[in-house]
Amino acid sequence: VQLVESGGGLVQPGGSLRLSCAASGFTFSRYGMHWVRQAPGKGLEWVTFIRSEGNKENYADSVKGRFTISRDNPNQMLYVQLNSLRVDDTAIYYCARDGPNYDIDLWGQGTLVTVSS
């Protein structure tokens, strides 16, 4: 049972990036999924959530209108498109599984996004 993120890297302010998360060992289509980020030396910040069917998303105010979450259930993949990136979007981005008890019960190892000129 694991989540593996990819797609992070260095991007200039105003640029775009797409992060991917490959899920394995569980039935991906049964779970809602989150992206959570952590700026260097800072705490955890929830970014976005998508329901198991992919028909409803929620976003933190800090990323609304700039980030878009999506999923491919047959291929067990989660994505987040990051547009209009700002320096303060620099963080490790974690893919995470929505647990049955209003918690987050599985986390990936994270992928680092650095926004800098």
Place this chain on the structure above:
Amino acid sequence: EIVLTQSPGTLSLSPGERATLSCRASQSITSLAWYQQKPGQAPRLLIYRASSRATGIPDRFSGSGSGTDFTLTISRLEPEDFAVYYCQQRGFSSVTFGQGTKVEI
């Protein structure tokens, strides 16, 4: 948006001592989770629904509380317990985390 405030910011203790961490919500919530994060690692779920231990979590970790006040207790600190701890709640359309408590030697 519900705000979670953790205290203290840092807890300096020795192995074998008891750790008591607090998480206060800005309004009453129905469920709270606790996570442990070690340097360079992803968070790990410790406690869900305020007081239930996640799979594989030792019984020295316990959670309590309801409404707006919650507590994570580590009965006897082991060397591997020195880490940062976060509380988290899930609302209808968002998730919020506390700012974290660092438990250091």
